[in-house]
Amino acid sequence: MKIDSLHLDHAQALLARAGQPLDGPQGGEDPAYLQRLIDALCELSLRDPLTGLSNRRHFLAALDQEIDRVTRAGDMALLLLVDIDHFKRVNDTHGHPAGDQVIRAVAQCLSACVRPMDTVSRYGGEEFAIILPSCQSVFGAQVAERIRERVAATPLVLEGGDTLHFTVSIGGAYAPQWLRFTAAAWIERADEQLYRAKAEGRNRVCLEPQADSVVSAEEKSLLFGLSPVDETTDNEGVPSLGAD
Numbered sequence: 001m002k003i004d005s006l007h008l009d010h011a012q013a014l015l016a017r018a019g020q021p022l023d024g025p026q027g028g029e030d031p032a033y034l035q036r037l038i039d040a041l042c043e044l045s046l047r048d049p050l051t052g053l054s055n056r057r058h059f060l061a062a063l064d065q066e067i068d069r070v071t072r073a074g075d076m077a078l079l080l081l082v083d084i085d086h087f088k089r090v091n092d093t094h095g096h097p098a099g100d101q102v103i104r105a106v107a108q109c110l111s112a113c114v115r116p117m118d119t120v121s122r123y124g125g126e127e128f129a130i131i132l133p134s135c136q137s138v139f140g141a142q143v144a145e146r147i148r149e150r151v152a153a154t155p156l157v158l159e160g161g162d163t164l165h166f167t168v169s170i171g172g173a174y175a176p177q178w179l180r181f182t183a184a185a186w187i188e189r190a191d192e193q194l195y196r197a198k199a200e201g202r203n204r205v206c207l208e209p210q211a212d213s214v215v216s217a218e219e220k221s222l223l224f225g226l227s228p229v230d231e232t233t234d235n236e237g238v239p240s241l242g243a244d
C-alpha cells in the first residue's frame with residue numbers, strides 16, 4: 001500500500017494542535033515518516049495536555065511494569081497519591097483558568113522533587129500519582145514531605161495580582177514485597193492513606209507503615225533458585241543478588 005493513499009491529515013493536524021508538529025519531510029512514500037507519525041501519536045496519547053505529565057493511561061501501564069519488577073526482585077517501591085486541598089474553592093473564587101494554573105504549578109513542584117526514574121502522572125482532575133521505584137522507607141517519607149513543603153512554599157501570582165497559596169495532601173503505600181498483587185489493590189491502599197491525610201486536617205503526609213526488609217543474597221538465591229555466583233542483574237530484570 002502506498003503511504004500517499006492514507007489519510008494522514010487528521011493525525012498531522014492533531015499533532016500540530018498539540019504544539020508538536022512533525023518536522024522534516026512529510027508524507028511521500030517514506031515508511032520512516034509513517035513510523036515517526038505513529039511514535040508521535042503514541043507519545044501524545046500518554047501525556048496529559050494541561051500539565052505535560054504522564055496521563056492516567058501511562059500511569060497504569062507504568063504501575064503494572066513496576067509491579068512486575070517488584071514481584072520478581074523484591075525491591076521496595078512507593079506509590080504516592082497527591083491531591084490539591086480545597087481545590088473547588090480556587091475554581092469557585094478565582095475561576096477555572098486560575099484552577100488550571102494551580103494544577104500546572106503543582107505538577108511542576110512534583111516533577112522538581114523526584115528522581116528522573118520516578119513516574120509523575122496526573123491521575124485525575126486535581127489528583128496526581130507518583131511511582132517511586134527502589135525506594136526505602138526513610139527516603140519515601142522524606143520525598144513525600146519535601147513535596148508537601150515545596151507546594152506550600154510556592155504561591156502563585158495571578159494575572160490580576162492576587163496571590164494564591166495552596167497545599168496538598170499526600171497518601172502513600174509501599175508495594176508488598178515478594179508477593180503478586182494488583183494495581184487496583186496498591187492504589188486503594190495509597191488512597192486510604194490520602195483519605196486519612198484529608199480527614200486529619202489536610203496539608204500533611206500519611207504513609208502506610210512499612211518496615212524495610214533486609215533480604216540477604218542467600219535468601220534471594222533460595223527464592224529464585226539461582227546460584228549465589230549469579231550475582232548480576234541481566235537485561236530481563238532478574239534479581240540483582242546482593243545489590244541491596
Ligand SMILES: Nc1nc2c(ncn2[C@@H]2O[C@H](COP(=O)(O)OP(=O)(O)OP(=O)(O)O)[C@@H](O)[C@H]2O)c(=O)[nH]1
Binds near residue numbers: 095125
Ligand atoms: N480548573 C480545573 N478544575 C478541575 C479540573 N479537573 C477537576 N477540577 C475541579 O476540581 C474540583 C475538585 O473538588 P473536590 O473533589 O470537591 O475536592 P476539593 O475541593 O479539592 O476538596 P478536598 O480534596 O476535600 O480538599 C472540582 O471543582 C472540579 O471541577 C481541571 O482540569 N481544571
